[in-house]
Amino acid sequence: MSEATSIKHQLAAASPNPLAERLKLTLNYDELSNCIRCGFCQPSCPTFKETGLEAASPRGRIALMKAVVDDLMVPDSSFQKQMDLCLGCRACEPVCPADVKYGQLLEQTRDAIEKHTDHRWWIKPIRNLAFQQLFPNQKRMRLLGSALRLFQRSGIQRLVRKSGMMNLFPETMSQMERILPEASSKGVIEQLGTYVPAAGNRKPIATVGMFRGCIMDVLFTETNMNTVKLLSEAGFDVIIPPTQNCCGALHAHSGELDQAKDLAKKNIDAFQASGVDYIISNAGGCGALLVEYGHLLHDDPEYADAALKFAGNVKDVSQMLMEKGSIPEFSIDKAAASHGQVSITYQDSCHLRNVMKAGNAPRDLMNRIEGAKLVELRGADRCCGSAGIYNLVQPEMSMDILDHKMEHVKETHAHYLLTSNPGCLLQMKLGIEREQMSGQMKAVHIVDFLYEHLANN
Template identity: 35%
Template sequence: MSIAPSPADLSQCVHCGLCLQNCPTYLQTGYEAESPRGRIHLMQALGDGRVEASEAYRQHLELCLVCRNCEGVCPSGVHFGRIMEAGRAQLYERASLSPRERLFRRLAFHELLPHRARLRAMFGALMIYQRTGLQRLVRASGLLPAPLAEAESLLPDLPAPFEPRWEVMTAEPPLRYRVGLFTGCVMPLVYGPVHAATLRVLRHNGCEVHIPRSQVCCGALNVHGGERQTAAALARQNLRAFLGRGLDAIVVNSAGCGATMKEYADLLGADDPDVQEFTGLVRDVTEFLADIELVPPSLAVRTRITLQESCHLVHAQRIKAAPRDLLARLPGVELLDMAHPDLCCGSAGLYMLTEREMSMRILDDKMSEIAATGAQTIVTANPGCMMQLQRGVARAGLKLDVRHVIELIDDAYGAHAGGRQALV
């Protein structure tokens, strides 16, 4: 089946240009073809046969972060994310890719991301590489070719992976909710402590937490890369893993994963009752906690923070108040806003690797805004943003922590004051 942006979606754009000043790539280049309106125009032209899927066409589409900032400000309600995902699928169907690009896509989208065991083995090897001192030797030797060295430098020090002992973890009494915890593909291996903090906070709030071992990657990176068929297979597997457990919610602590999971209807069809049930249950962890009667956090965290509002939380899921509401309840936390907390940090999944130059330009501007706040800690709600901001801190030579919202809540419940670590 051939995939293309739907003419109905494309025709919703009235070309008013109100989105332009909110598009990070347009702000950097000033080119119409690097704006939401310009990209929509290009996709319409490809559909009408007025342009071809040339190298230039491809660059304009690939330079989009799919941050969806344009969606939030569009008066016509253009579904830009959906348009761009279909536009990419159409592009890769038509464009001729080099053998290297084909290999990269095959490895990332088919051989690694969908397979948790392979990822675990790969990150296990990387942990040995980091902990034996091999990493220092390799870095000092300068042997790695530039793109590989860049990817390697992005990797934070790997903690022990998140491997909960049981599939169902009991609540701290009284039992109030039964929830699923979505763990994702790479996150348990790179940011396991964020999952551990999420699990502790949920249990402390009376949640029995189901962590199905049969769950898989949400498919977000595949969707953004135009690989919709693999993404649909992953989505189906997640439906099987989570449905039928009598859950009140499926809690997600990665904004990018949550946005994709809430939109599984675009991949699997809106009429399927299983899809309706599943998407109706998905909640970002901040959304879930802000909606329940939260056990009041009582320990002072004592830090000045600034909040990077992850694009897939604020623009795709339209959740702005929840993280702020939760952070305001933490004793000792002072929030110092940067000038544009809702503007992308340049992470955007694999973009930080594949579009390095633009990613760095956007990141450097972001770090200047952050430095101006005087904050000690950058707080966000998405693992990709955490990785990119850690890279930004190192590039700018700043002394700042980068943490997930849920980690601060966990601190305020005393996770590091002794006694609660044993819960996981």
């Protein structure tokens, strides 16, 4: 009997580990076996780059998952640690010659872990509040926005900062508080309505449905409004279905797959009822889950076909403009340009690049801005360390990744750093703040920059 077989028999003889049993049921064994252990994914993995550890790499994590399913190890705390440390950036997927669907394996693993985790007493209510009560309920999100706005505008925020109270919180949280944008009490629908026709009374190229997001519509309402206006300028009729919901990405990435599926169904119903040709997202993180609704609901007899159709019609705003739009002219206004050429750089959203496969669409748009020079950011395709709530739950690794990212950002000497996802945008603002570069560089969502520089604006 080989050593591995002997270990397998000994472990199998011990009482079954509930998480291991769950992983055996949840993980797709064919997908695990597809990994040929070539290691081509290693150089693209940020956590492998930071630690140099095989276990913190895609190949290592897949090997750990397979070892559990093969009864060669029990999923202990170090197993869980490596799964938690993964950013879910999916940079390992496009470079994989065997087309291993790592993201799906990670989601399945996290879902199993979540079902077998005894959180500390105060974590569960917080998770319930956020995942069940808040994100899926736009009215409550609006209330949160109003409360946050009151905090920011009433002077309480200034007092809190002055009192040093924020020092009681972890450093990353207090830094985040400083760069948080002003919340809005009114979302995109309250401000623009549910329908905005193609500008200039034109025959529309297509009717698109705007996906407004949950946090996006509270903290980045202006970006949502600019997205609608930009699409209208590019010749699209825009509908914003009022019954749409949170995309479910934070749920899916945090091991709450059942809730993610419920939200997906609500969104499919909402956009189907609105009769749009395409569904447009302006946040890479949300868009990446929307394009994967087909996979998420593949075994749901009622929704599988509709989910596949929905997913096939999802596009990022940059893709939509480049592929189908009548692209308006963009230019830097003369006053700004008189101080010398305006240079811009771009940090990819991992999910837009690796999952939505937006390719060069954002850069192609940036190259069309008259008077702006696009400077390529070294390692722009590498995660910035934001990754949903990763910067809050894994602050150390997140800041290590951010600090390395900022070394490359500094080399660009750009005036503006553009991104296509709210999480990346906040992380880049944080990086600029940490490096005390606020006087030289500004982080902006690409949609806001384009809209601000519409030639006829």
